Amino acid sequence: MKAHKAILVTENGETYYGWSFCQSLTSLGEIVFNTGMTGYQEVITDPSYSGQIVNFTYPEIGNTGINNDDVESGMPLLNGIITKNICINPSNWRLNQSLISYMKEKKMMHIYGIDTRKLTKYLRSHGTMYGCISTEILEPRSLRLTMLNEIPLAKTQLKDSVINASTSTSYHLSKIKPYYPCYYQSSQQKDNLLKNLTVIVIDFGVKYNILRNLSKYIKNVIVVPASTNSKRILEYKPDGVLLSNGPGDPENVQYAVSNVLDLMEAKVPLFGICMGHQIISLALGLRTFKLRFGHRGLNHPVGLGKTISISSQNHGYAIKMDDKKLRCVKITQFNGNDLTIAAISHKSYPFFSVQYHPEASPGPHDSETLFLHFIRVIELINRYPVIV
Structure with a gap:
């Protein structure tokens, strides 16, 4: 060698x-x-x-x-x-x-x-x-x-990095092999009750562990290319849509912003992760900016008030603070290191997103429950559609 x-x-x-x-x-x-x-x-x-x-x-x-x-x-x-x-x-x-x-x-x-x-x-x-x-x-x-x-x-x-990182064809997610540490006993590996829901993952460069987390709870996960238009997505009759992570400048993915605006009009529950968070924010009228050297590590504190979680992060852009544009949005978490926006939620509709990685591979599992939160939001909307 x-x-x-x-x-x-x-x-x-x-x-x-x-x-x-x-x-x-x-x-x-x-x-x-x-x-x-x-x-x-x-x-x-x-x-x-x-x-x-x-x-x-x-x-x-x-x-x-x-x-x-x-x-x-x-x-x-x-x-x-x-x-x-x-x-x-x-x-x-x-x-x-x-x-x-x-x-x-x-x-x-x-x-x-x-x-x-x-x-x-x-x-x-x-x-x-x-x-x-x-x-x-x-x-x-x-x-x-x-x-x-x-x-x-x-x-x-x-400028084409999202297209290069995305799947070129839609596919139904088959069973992904779960990973359990060697110290787990079989009695600890409880099977989750799979929900009979359909979730679309818009693939901007999705990580396998995001799909692994979804497949633990949801029967029907469909991954679609980043360029898939909203009409095609709505034809699947999704219970919810997850916008994945991905590379590059979110301002270059205007076609995705346009599609998300259509999905928002249809009141489909949305969950954005990293790039997905930025695209949801752009669709809500906010703007992004490039960080001086980005957030890339496993120990970024995020939270609000006295509540802190440790997160895994990998991004070079963040959302601008703009009080006029934030009227319809609640900031639910800030980054504890530089006070940039770490998570948002719409005040009236079932749209929320996080700038970090709740699937955290690698990294801490403090925020892994966000996938269950997404499912609870979907079930709430299915039960009480009149609220939206």
């Missing part, structure tokens, strides 16, 4: 020297950082990182290798990873292959051996920016010039 010299150059000229197991590759993307101490496999396969290069602040990844259970999508869509160390000899009872062999198999560009804490501090001070990892162009100035020429095309491609 031979390592090759590699360099990382940022768009404003910062250069880091390291190593990579990929030979003769160059990859460009927006550099973001994730502060989680675990869950690198779920991060790597999260479609919300499409087109980005992820800098892991935890100093060593790959210790437990890669298994078949913890993937969050069919294939990784990110453009590279940055880490201090990569474990060469992983060990875990669920191990299927090493992280190194996985990255080589997926042709995933990476660099290791650099000071990731220094890079993270730099991004916190200067904001997220484009960067380029290469094992074929090892002269920083030449690599930076190449990168600067390609950034406009990369930004254009990012």
